[in-house]
Amino acid sequence: MYAKYLKQYSVVIVVMSIFTLAGCMTTKNKASPEVEDQATAFDDFKEQLVLTVENSKREEILLNTIDALELDINALLAEIKNRKQGFKELNANYNASREEFDAFFDDANRKIQLQRKQTSIQYRLIQELLTEQEQKQLNRHNNKLIESFINSLNAT
Amino acid sequence: MITMTIILALSLMGGGSFGLLDFIEEKEDQIAEIVLEEVRRENSLEIIETIKSKAKEFREVQTSTAEALQQGIENKASVEVVDDILADHFKKYSHYNSEMLDLRFELKAQITKEEWLAIFASHKQ
Numbered sequence: 001m002y003a004k005y006l007k008q009y010s011v012v013i014v015v016m017s018i019f020t021l022a023g024c025m026t027t028k029n030k031a032s033p034e035v036e037d038q039a040t041a042f043d044d045f046k047e048q049l050v051l052t053v054e055n056s057k058r059e060e061i062l063l064n065t066i067d068a069l070e071l072d073i074n075a076l077l078a079e080i081k082n083r084k085q086g087f088k089e090l091n092a093n094y095n096a097s098r099e100e101f102d103a104f105f106d107d108a109n110r111k112i113q114l115q116r117k118q119t120s121i122q123y124r125l126i127q128e129l130l131t132e133q134e135q136k137q138l139n140r141h142n143n144k145l146i147e148s149f150i151n152s153l154n155a156t
Numbered sequence: 157m158i159t160m161t162i163i164l165a166l167s168l169m170g171g172g173s174f175g176l177l178d179f180i181e182e183k184e185d186q187i188a189e190i191v192l193e194e195v196r197r198e199n200s201l202e203i204i205e206t207i208k209s210k211a212k213e214f215r216e217v218q219t220s221t222a223e224a225l226q227q228g229i230e231n232k233a234s235v236e237v238v239d240d241i242l243a244d245h246f247k248k249y250s251h252y253n254s255e256m257l258d259l260r261f262e263l264k265a266q267i268t269k270e271e272w273l274a275i276f277a278s279h280k281q
Binding site: 084087088089091092094095098101105109 | 177179180246250253257260261264269272273276277279
């Protein structure tokens, strides 16, 4: 049964990973303490996931999904930083036209649609592959993960 | 489930749901200091008040979207339902950005090029 998911989503996950890796490459070398904490929280979560999920096929797909999620988050943080700075620079230009702003929004909207697609895929995967009991067992590590993510977001 | 919460945050923040022009409201003090002509200064500060009010309204929209998503996830909503909530949110986001952009150009009409450069000098690379 799970081989179906693996086959169906593995290509998507690999593509997502490559895409998001490209997005966060520039910040990889200068990781802030918040981003390092976040990386540790993801590692801890994955360790706990391996201990919690006994089915190896589900475990593999979930680990891939969590990896993709981590890459998405890193790419997101880099994207937010770049977008904010780019927009401030455009605004600082007194002569910037409405068309230039519209082009900036169009580019942002294109990325929004892409993010929405990825979100849907990840939502579906996690919803289908993790049981209620497993979710409860992962709760404490989940909390650390979200806390580290919010800290990274606030530091961006 | 926390990964779901992260996905929520990804959807909202990654979706670009923070207001791109919200930073203008932080320039209130500089505008008051740099724009010396009273009428233009008062008009500019009035526009800043409108920007602040719109930004506050949109933060409330974000909160209600996050609550709707959270509720949907807790109730094991389908992907389609979650996607509909996000689609509706981004429609509002797009409208909000358009309104904020109108206000940005209204503000620009009140401010000279020299004043503008002085107000936003720190944003130039």
